[in-house]
Amino acid sequence: MSTPSPASTSSAVWLVAEREIASKLRSKAFLISTGILLLIALAGVLIGGFASKTAAPDEIAATSQTSQIVSALPNVKVVEVQDRAEAEKLVKSEKVTAAVVPGEGDDGFGFVVLAKQDAPQGLVGALSKAPQVVILEPAGTNPLVRYLVAIGFGVIFLMAASTFGTTIAQSVVEEKSTRVVELLISAIPTRALLAGKVIGNTVLAMVQIILLAAIAVVGLIVTGQNEVLSGIGAPILWFAVFFLFGFILLASLYAAAASMVSRQEDIGSTTMPLMMLIMAPYFLVIFFNDNPVVMTIMSYVPFSAPVAMPVRLFVGEAQWWEPLLSLVILVATCIAAILVGAKIYENSLLRMGARVKLGEALRG
Known part of the structure; x- marks a missing residue:
């Protein structure tokens, strides 16, 4: 066997x-x-x-003259408008956080920030004049x-x-x-x-x-x-x-x-x-x-x-x-x-x- x-x-x-x-x-x-x-x-x-998670971008109204300036800002979404009157309407209805439109006067900026009650400090600070910054080793x-x-x-x-x-x-x-x-x-x-x-x-x-x-x-x-x-x-x-x-x-x-x-x-x-x-x-x-x-x-x-x-x-x-x-x-x-x-x-x-x-x- x-x-x-x-x-x-x-x-x-x-x-x-x-x-x-x-x-x-x-x-x-x-x-x-x-x-x-x-x-x-x-x-x-x-x-x-x-x-x-990155915060949702702020919607900022801008005309054709200021859209290029606004689009260069960080964490911002541009809403294009025809003129200042349309921008004011969107700001008052709170459809946008603020608006940047062409300005008048000799303040050197050439644009104006429109806000309903309080101006967004982040936007104002970003638009303020500052020296050019070059990052040598970006993260x-x-x-x-x-x-x-x-x-x-x-x-x-x-x-x-x-x-x-x-x-x-x-x-x-x-x-x-x-x-x-x-x-x-x-x-x-x-x-x-x-x-x-x-x-x-x-x-x-x-x-x-x-x-x-x-x-x-x-x-x-x-x-x-x-x-x-x-x-x-x-x-x-x-x-x-x-x-x-x-x-x-x-x-x-x-x-x-x-x-x-x-x-x-x-x-x-x-x-x-x-x-x-x-x-x-x-x-x-x-x-x-x-x-x-x-x-x-x-x-x-x-x-x-x-x-x-x-x-x-x-x-x-x-x-x-x-x-x-x-x-x-x-x-x-x-x-x-x-x-x-x-x-x-x-x-x-x-x-x-x-x-x-x-x-x-x-x-x-």
Whole structure:
């Protein structure tokens, strides 16, 4: 009588991945926390969008002689009229905020501002004579919008990476402490078990990223931030790509670090360095989002590139080739982390009791 052949490595990987995904989707705590995260993200996008939204332009009446002057003013919409009488009629009926019509006299201005009761100080100030101003380094992005985008990418990376990284670590230690892992690796290769865990949690993390991106798009549309929306599309796509490889890198290291201990209480001691690597981009982007030098350096460091590079792309500080070079560095680091993590995982998974030292895990 022939015995059934063992499952192939690829089949084993997908079986473990499906198990990881199914166990998460059955968890009420995971579903509730995901829902709360999406609601917080939506609220943040709406609040940020309304806060940074440009005020509606003032409607100012102007004749053919003054329309060119008025149209050059900031945040103003010109309503052309035939003469002063028509302009006065629109001002009195409050259909326009004010009017600028040809003036008489030797005051040097050549025009007059008409207002119903109080003259708009912004309009008067804009029309006043002032020296010519030349901006040598014009700001490409609203500082508030830049800050909010940086915070958004940082928070998403921090929460997704830390949440699923911790989940992987707890799963590894739970299987090790209950000795379930001994049954698992008797049926499937150790590396297939590691790959399945990483792939399963990566799928869940990427689904969250896609949902958050959709929420960001909806929030920007609702708040009328079409200009921001048109500029953030490509950075969001790059963020998803960078996050994919960045998360695989961190997930492999989380699983490896967790395999060196046998109790849930000891997870923190081995994963703390990884948590610091996840938190660093978040805090650095808060303090240095307007510092081009620091942001450039961060965009080439594998652990911070998923946050820094999309921000630089959004504000237009990165050349077209920079995200490609940064991605190559990240992928190379990811491959190295997978190889090292797999070695540590294989050498530590069946060692119970005291914490396995890193040197011993690498040497086997």
